Amino acid sequence: MARKIGSRYTANQILGRGSAGTVWLGEGPEGPVAIKLLREDLASDEELVGRFVQERTALLGLEHPHVVSVRDLVVDGNDLALVMDLVRGTDLRTRLDRERRLAPEAAVAIVADVADGLAAAHAAGVVHRDVKPENVLLDMQGPLGPGGSHPALLTDFGVAKLIDSPKRTRATKIIGTPDYLAPEIVEGLPPRASVDIYALATVLYELLAGFTPFGGGHPGAVLRRHVTESVVPLPGIPEELWQLLVQCLAKAPASRLRASELAARLREQLPMLAGMPPLDVDEPETEAPEDAEESAAAAPVTEEQRVRRRGAVSLVPGAKPDSNRDTHTSMRVPGPDELAGGARGTARVPRAAGAPRPGSARHRVAARRRKVTFAVAGVVVAAAVGVGAYLATSGDDSAPPRETQSTSSP
Known part of the structure; x- marks a missing residue:
């Protein structure tokens, strides 16, 4: 159902x-335009509305071929x-x-486009603060680039900053999407272009790779990995x-x-990436809870369960996610002891297909099974040695007794 937005715009269909x-x-x-209508509870925040108006000039002045312009x-x-x-695209x-x-060529071409857009934004003093795949649009009507990639445009400039008001976050909260948060944000430092x-x-x-370098599991664990x-x-x-990454x-x-440096360096890589197929990397398994039942942990993880485990914490309770990750998370800043992590660590290491991730519940079950197998094998070997010794000593009754060396004192 259509609805009026101000005096000049009409919203016709939810995208x-x-x-x-x-x-x-x-x-x-x-x-035609795209209209991002913020939630009513956000719109009722007088402080946020004030920040919204203050950002008007900066956002309206940001124009670049790889940025979705705010009109x-x-x-x-x-x-x-x-x-x-x-x-017009996805x-x-x-x-x-x-x-x-x-494929690496298409991936690098898309990221180079986004880097170009960020360079223009940073030159204008605007930091996006929520760069992620959900905020990169692919123009299906634009000319194809390297690797058959469509032109990429970065959208949602200003949304993270508008929501990150002092009243909502104070000094102990984090605004951003966990998988993509820089370590300095986790440690409570102000966000800059970096x-x-x-x-x-x-x-x-x-x-x-098909997965983020520090993602998976509880958002708190994700934040800790970024730092440690x-x-x-x-x-x-x-x-x-790889060195660029x-x-x-x-x-x-x-x-x-x-x-600007990143965009230029990425475009230099494109000729050597031409024709290279997607990498053959198996996605690491999401960590299972320590107290989980081993039988349940050893069971296969469905795609639905994997996606659900990777979810983030909503900024607004009850909010629906953009896809399998929420747009923002609002969490307290972890303390130094939490950021230090444990002895086992939390790194998600790529592994061979089907192999359990070291430290996971499936890995512990497999290790226990190996121990049982080794123990049984040890018993069998010991029994075989014992039988062999018995046969060697009892096979010839006429053999003279073997001499032994005495260890007693004279």
Whole structure:
């Protein structure tokens, strides 16, 4: 059912729902538009509305071929909306869900487009703060690029900053999507341009591998990995591309490349990636709870269970996720002892297909079975040795007794 948004726009059809609001296909004075209507409970926050108006100039001035431009910001009664260019296509998450992972050439071309868009945003003083596949749109009407990739555009600029008001987050909360959060955000530092580089490098890793480098399991464990764990190498990735990924996933923000540098370096990689098939990497298993029943833990994990386990914590209780990850999470900042992790660690290491992840419940069950097998084998060997010794000593009664060396004192 159509509804009016302000005096100039009409929202006709819902395109998607997220934890921050609903995206509509709309109509404006200049033709079709996309309208992101924020949730009513967010729109009723006077402080957020004030920030919304303050960001108007910065968001309206951000124009680039790889950025979904914001045409207008509407504040009308209970309606708080961003009116944006309409992109005819799909988002990168949808393509990932369909293909699981992309060929390196296409993945690098898409990320290079997004890096170009980020470079323009950072030059204008705008930090995205929520770079992830859900916020990358693929223009299906645009010309095909390297690897058959469609032009990529980054959307939802300003949404994370608008929601991240002091009243909502204070100094002990985190705004962002766990899988893509830079370590400095987890540690409570203010977000700067380098957080977008870290998130974009995480997206590139995910496009190549089919999973994020530190994701999976409870959001608290994901946040801890960002701070304490090193990224695990991907088999088959060219060394130059891998070193680029490692640099942009560095824990220290100053070690990462700028967006313009990243875009240029990625485009330099494209010729050597031409024709390379998607990497053959098995996705690591999500950690099982320590107190889980071994029989249940050893059971196969369905695709539905895997997706559900990887979910994040909603910013707004009861909010629906964009897809299998929520747009934002609102959590307390972990303490130093929590960030330090345990002796077992939490790294998600790629492994051979079907092999249990070290430290998981399936791994412990397999280890216990090996111990039982070794114990049984030991008993069998001992029995065989005993029988052999008996036969050797009793086979010839006429043999003279064997001499032994005495250890007693004279």
